[in-house]
Amino acid sequence: MLVEKVAFIGSGELAESLLKGFLDKKFIAADQVWMNNHTNKERLADLEKTYHVHTTQDKAVALKKADLIIFAFRPADTSAAVAEMKPFLRRDQLIITLMVGVPTAFIQSAAGVDLPIVRAMPNTSASIGLSATGIAAGACVSEAQLNLAKQLFETVGTVSVVAENEIDVIAGVAGSGPAYLYYLAQSMQEAGVREGLSEASSALLVQQTLLGAANLLKQSEKSASDLLNAVATPGGTTQAGIDTLDNHSVREAVNACIHQAIVRAKEMSAPFSK
């Protein structure tokens, strides 16, 4: 399946991360892309200037002849956005929806048409081709359409095809996941500075440490716990640090963090599941 025209409805942080990744990997060319939002003309002008894509505040223009439509607005804006799009949505268009907590069945029923809708949960690392994305097929999606969505997200990272009820878990682990690591990076950088490093030096050391550890975790045959043990010389500095994390119940905190993110996804889905 070839894609002729892609419309992004909603042009915020995630839409830009995906756009950048898709263009860099040449899955689509800039002149095949229409970016839309409903109020922020300046944002559209910036995107047009940076990526040379088409932009429009008119949904009819964005959606006309679009064969791939990406819903990238916030969950709370779903009903209004789908109502605006309703006259222009057709069964031969593939929709990819990114909103946390919004089931494909809700969009289907709000649109009033049997639309092929793939639910996807990528993360912002798509901008550099390193997203961990989960995708799930809605009721009317053919195998070819699911494959197209898979191919699309494979251009910007790894893809796990899951059942739709697992998307909330993927949101909690991988959609929000980069933020947990940025939180860790912030904390490590601040600690480095507090202990006497310059801001620049601490930032570089932390960036490279995270990058090296992530690459090794991906490339090595060893598990995270084997790799941890390889760093922690018995009686050494690492063990002193890890014992302190354990004393502060950081493992439990990470579990609770992911659990709460998933609970929030479920809370957010409540208005759409009635």
Ligand SMILES: NC(=O)C1=CN([C@@H]2O[C@H](COP(=O)(O)OP(=O)(O)OC[C@H]3O[C@@H](n4cnc5c(N)ncnc54)[C@H](O)[C@@H]3O)[C@@H](O)[C@H]2O)C=CC1
């Ligand atoms: N930011 C992230 O890392 C991730 C976000 N998501 C999901 O992606 C969606 C977008 O998130 P962000 O990009 O962070 O939000 P954002 O707030 O940066 O962008 C939302 C965009 O939607 C536009 N919008 C609102 N109502 C609209 C309407 N009626 N018609 C057209 N455009 C409209 C806004 O103008 C804005 O451009 C959310 O639903 C979120 O749950 C999913 C995975 C990761």
Ligand SMILES: O=C(O)[C@@H]1CCC=N1
């Ligand atoms: O924070 C959020 O709600 C969105 C969904 C996953 C990542 N960002």
